[in-house]
Amino acid sequence: xxxxxxxxLCLFVFLASLFIHFFYKNKFALSGPLPPGKIGxxxxxxxxxxxxxxxxxxxxxxxxxxxxKYSSNVFKTHLLGEQTAVFCGxxxxxxxxxxxxxxxxxxxxxxxxxxxxxxxxxxxxKEAEAIKLRKMLPNFLxxxxxxxxxxIMDHMAQCHFASDWENHDQVFVFPxxxxxxxxxxxxxxxxxxxxxxxxxxxxxFDVLASGVISxxxxxxxxxxxxxxKASNFIRKxxxxxxxxxxxxxxEGKASPTQDILSYFLLMCDENGKLxxxxxxxDKILGLLIGGHDTITSACTSIVKxxxxxxxxxxxxxxxxxxxxxSKGPSxxxxxxxxxxxxxxxxVACEVLRLAPPLQGAFxxxxxxxxxxxxxxxxxxxIYWSTTSTHKNPEFFPEPEKFDPSRFEGSGPIPYxxxxxxxxxxxxxxxxYARLEILVFMHHIVKRFKWKKIIPHxxxxxxxxxxxxxGLPVWLYSHEPDG
Ligand code: HEM
Numbered sequence: 001x002x003x004x005x006x007x008x009l010c011l012f013v014f015l016a017s018l019f020i021h022f023f024y025k026n027k028f029a030l031s032g033p034l035p036p037g038k039i040g041x042x043x044x045x046x047x048x049x050x051x052x053x054x055x056x057x058x059x060x061x062x063x064x065x066x067x068x069k070y071s072s073n074v075f076k077t078h079l080l081g082e083q084t085a086v087f088c089g090x091x092x093x094x095x096x097x098x099x100x101x102x103x104x105x106x107x108x109x110x111x112x113x114x115x116x117x118x119x120x121x122x123x124x125x126k127e128a129e130a131i132k133l134r135k136m137l138p139n140f141l142x143x144x145x146x147x148x149x150x151x152i153m154d155h156m157a158q159c160h161f162a163s164d165w166e167n168h169d170q171v172f173v174f175p176x177x178x179x180x181x182x183x184x185x186x187x188x189x190x191x192x193x194x195x196x197x198x199x200x201x202x203x204x205f206d207v208l209a210s211g212v213i214s215x216x217x218x219x220x221x222x223x224x225x226x227x228x229k230a231s232n233f234i235r236k237x238x239x240x241x242x243x244x245x246x247x248x249x250x251e252g253k254a255s256p257t258q259d260i261l262s263y264f265l266l267m268c269d270e271n272g273k274l275x276x277x278x279x280x281x282d283k284i285l286g287l288l289i290g291g292h293d294t295i296t297s298a299c300t301s302i303v304k305x306x307x308x309x310x311x312x313x314x315x316x317x318x319x320x321x322x323x324x325x326s327k328g329p330s331x332x333x334x335x336x337x338x339x340x341x342x343x344x345x346x347v348a349c350e351v352l353r354l355a356p357p358l359q360g361a362f363x364x365x366x367x368x369x370x371x372x373x374x375x376x377x378x379x380x381x382i383y384w385s386t387t388s389t390h391k392n393p394e395f396f397p398e399p400e401k402f403d404p405s406r407f408e409g410s411g412p413i414p415y416x417x418x419x420x421x422x423x424x425x426x427x428x429x430x431x432y433a434r435l436e437i438l439v440f441m442h443h444i445v446k447r448f449k450w451k452k453i454i455p456h457x458x459x460x461x462x463x464x465x466x467x468x469x470g471l472p473v474w475l476y477s478h479e480p481d482g
Contacts, residue, residue, distance in 0.1 A: 072089060103369045111212060184292075191254075265280065307452045
């Protein structure tokens with residue numbers, strides 16, 4: 001009897017080993033090992049370190065420490081409650097940007113989904129809404145449409161510098177610039193011009209922006225909780241504006257082409273249906289956030305670098321004064337003038353390389369796949385980061401050196417300069433941002449020189465890149481002879 005038991009046990013062990021052998025052989029033959037890296041603490045993973053390095057002004061440290069330790073192309077970690085693979089370098093960017101909706105799709109952290117609930121209820125509707133928005137935006141943001149806004153932006157920039165900068169010896173660049181970009185967004189997206197309304201609205205956007213990428217702890221007083229409240233407030237205000245605009249359009253008091261709000265209200269989908277009001281509110285909310293915080297960050301960093309690098313300031317000044325001198329006394333800038341601002345744009349690009357407003361973005365694996373010999377399981381989140389190429393000497397020799405000539409000729413190699421992302425999800429606001437940044441550069445150098453009051457002010461990520469103290473500067477007007 002005992003012999004029978006031993007034989008059965010041996011048979012069982014033999015069959016079990018065979019099963020395990022074949023199961024794992026097949027599994028790994030198909031998939032390969034997971035990327036190297038560590039998962040960090042339970043629940044939090046490495047989120048705190050990820051956010052901390054950003055708050056301390058070294059967002060690239062999180063990436064480069066792990067590239068050095070694990071692998072230059074991909075490592076695993078755990079961010080914002082999710083198993084995450086971080087893709088690095090030009091090959092990582094290329095893989096993600098060319099496999100959109102094939103192997104990966106856009107993914108937003110849970111904190112973002114809770115702050116913007118309506119359009120992100122399910123993965124499919126989230127995707128469908130984003131695609132819808134992308135189809136609609138080109139009509140509003142394509143270069144031909146943007147040409148109409150050059151004069152408006154120029155006029156608004158003149159008013160902004162006259163009221164907020166002139167007659168001041170010192171200013172805080174970041175809050176003033178935020179004012180400028182938010183006013184323009186309110187004017188062009190919603191036709192709102194009342195400064196008091198814009199100021200009130202803007203406060204809620206600040207609260208929203210600081211809580212949107214945070215630990216999703218919905219308790220009274222947390223940044224996340226305050227962001228949800230701010231989002232609800234803004235959406236209610238937008239709903240009021242939408243209802244009023246519908247009435248005004250019906251009564252002929254508003255024009256169908258006056259701004260993005262009219263445009264969204266009158267646009268039908270492929271089934272001939274108008275978009276619902278909440279969707280419009282959410283889309284405009286997203287555009288107001290994307291359309292002003294990023295440009296504020298870029299313009300503020302431009303002011304910082306021009307203060308630190310007098311020879312670069314001089315080049316921008318010469319280019320802009322040549323354009324200014326070619327204009328009549330009250331003649332506004334036009335599209336042809338913008339096209340002439342080549343050196344200024346190269347300078348802006350070098351700023352966007354060294355100080356990208358957004359550090360990166362997330363994707364989700366929609367099926368199992370292999371990248372660089374490592375297995376990425378379906379459902380894992382993937383993060384790509386601007387700094388993994390922008391600050392990499394392989395793609396940008398002497399990466400800390402400010403050198404706008406990197407953008408002359410054919411410029412950086414593909415998939416290395418990615419402040420606006422790439423592929424089908426590339427930022428649709430690029431041309432709008434370029435226009436607004438160049439108009440800003442034109443006016444600021446035409447009027448002033450400036451000096452930083454805090455020589456080594458820290459730059460932090462919150463969640464966009466900003467100066468920790470708002471970049472205070474001393475302002476100096478040009479001598480009368482220019
Ligand atoms: C300097 C200014 C800006 C920078 C650096 C910037 C950067 C980015 C980046 C990195 C992405 C993510 C791409 C990805 O997921 O791979 C993005 C997406 C987006 N941006 Fe911008 N952006 C800027 C200005 C704007 C402006 C002015 C608008 C609107 C007027 C805008 C609207 C959007 C929208 C709607 C998306 C989502 C696109 C999608 O998911 O398909 N952005 N932007």
